[in-house]
Amino acid sequence: MSINYSERIPNNVDLSTNKTLQRALENWQPAFLNWWGEMGPEGTTHHDVYLRTAISVDPQGWAHFDHVKMPDYRWGIFLTPQEQGKKISFGDHKGEDVWQEVPGEYRSTLRRIIVTQGDTEPASVEQQRHLGMTCPSLYDLRNLFQVNVEEGRHLWAMVYLLHAHFGRDGREEGEALLERRSGDEDNPRILTAFNEKTPDWLSFFMFTFFTDRDGKYQLASLAESAFDPLSRTCKFMLTEEAHHLFVGEQGVGRAIQRTCEVMKELKTDDPVKLRAAGVIDLPTIQRYINFHHSVTSDLYGAEISSNAATYYTTGLKGRFEESKIDDDHKLDNNEYEVMDVAGDKILTRQVSALTALNERLRDDWVTDVQAGVDRWNRIPKKLGIDWVFTLPHKGFNRRIGMFAEVHVAPDGRLISEAEWTHQHKHWLPTEEDRLFVHSLMGRCIEPGKFAGWIAPPSRGINNQPVNFDYVRFN
Template identity: 75%
Template sequence: MSGINYTDKIPNNVNLAGDRTLQRALEHWQPNYLQWWQDMGPDGSHGFDVYLRTAVSVQPDGWAHFDHVKMPDYRWGIFLAPQDGQRKIHFGENMGRDAWQDVPGEHRANLRRIIVTQGDTEPASIEQQRHLGLTAPSQYDLRNLFQINVEEGRHLWAMVYLLHRYFGRDGREEADALLQRSSGDADNPRILGAFNEKTPDWLAFYMFTYFTDRDGKFQLCALAESGFDPLARTTKFMLTEEAHHMFVGESG
């Protein structure tokens, strides 16, 4: 459960190979994601080796493995925190019942909207920050920027996995749309207004990582309590990466 096999086309700890339909769907989505990264990812960065952190397992001692990698070759993957078979719902009218392993029909639309909105912020912030690497104050700042960018990309993968795995055709269409919207686009903007603003300079970036990522952390903490267990486990692992984003804002 804890180890992640990096020879897989899509590194994961969710036994993707055991679900061929899901695996094919995500492998179909992957080239579109890589094309989006080429078009909208960090400007002028694609040819350089960058010293980046990658998860090799979801255990506390395994999620931070450092190596040099060209960013388009970064191994984005699908990582969920380990399942707790005893987990209960802690609030609301279902309090005390077992956490849901599948989407309850009456909450399907709301859960999909939450996951899509969360997923939409991830590529949006990369689009907002794509020109910052050209004016980095130092190599240290540049590496922090690129680390945040690849992790926001992985957070997009996290939400896309949930959409594909649990929401059928609707989920696949929503996952495609996550790559079709664009930050600040007049015709097809990102869902939340804050993610359509420009991030023109490094002061704006530090404010973003201090305030907006702090808001993101509280949102992820809330989702980590979700009665829908796969969403809770997904966001729980995302929080380990989000801590670094806020550190950049605090220390910038």
């Protein structure tokens, strides 16, 4: 399905045939561009950036690469092709035709789901607004900007659904998405993780590895939705999300690579000496892993959730890769294992699979995250360095769910308030850690050059050389 670029708003949903909707979105567009100018990447209006733009939703060739100014980027509305005769695959409506319009009884719940997803997209752009001023290379700067413009397009995707299917309420929600601000005391973003600062590039790479991976799993579960326009929207968003995960995994991996190279050169694992040499010591990287893993884990919500059960039974939100799971897809009598705290012990118990859907999705995410960490661990091993990165226990540093009121060490021990106060600085980034990482963030914008704390990539974007002029400053 090709995308109509002759339209003011590029789309493959025949927007021109619905003049009321077209006018509403054209009225929203200037507000979006004002938001981008105010909260998008700082000082970049005139840069020519080597960006990927969707030109079709065909999986064989949906992207086109060229230099473009970000304010001129062709944001638009793209859904995967409609599948004729498609049936609902789970929940109480299993076997019925998928919905092209929102059922009245699910209207408010579905709107809340779409708004919450939509709110994460501009939030991450706001969190990353200043990173371009401290980029470690033109290659990395280009990748940051690609993530930013695609988060902007994902906002467009959710706003289209709100405008097209929720009337005045949807238009008001679309306006509110541009009014909230990440970290604002009076009008913050909806989810806590999207109000955290992203002050440095190590944090950015961790965010795209951990938190954008949460986005992958949330989008994949919404791609199962009985509401077909939401399903088709999320399926296309997932094709773009893959690059964000690549940026995160490769970015952290290149930081690890550079540190390990310097460890070999200096024949030391002393963090003080490594910091003096201008690289990020491995224990600090581990503390960043612990922090971002725990903060992102909270995005899945409580382990036991009646809301999650409702979303599933009503067909609004499925499981990750629902069609590949071998069960009845109704879960009336199924059970799932969750952790629980009983006195001074962490136990496991079986609960209704319907109420444990948040935990199942979190477990799917953890499995995927662990695979990425395993790939990071190949780097020190290959260089003969005795170091293994680990994920902290699921209960570590949690603010939501079973573990919100207790303290858990990374190795899974329940510990006292006093021990947590004494030890947590060994497990989470300290102010000193963050100041040190920040001190490394000098801007490096000569083609082919990289900051001293990060290794070059093995290859460039779209088969371009690593020293390609990914960003042209005008």
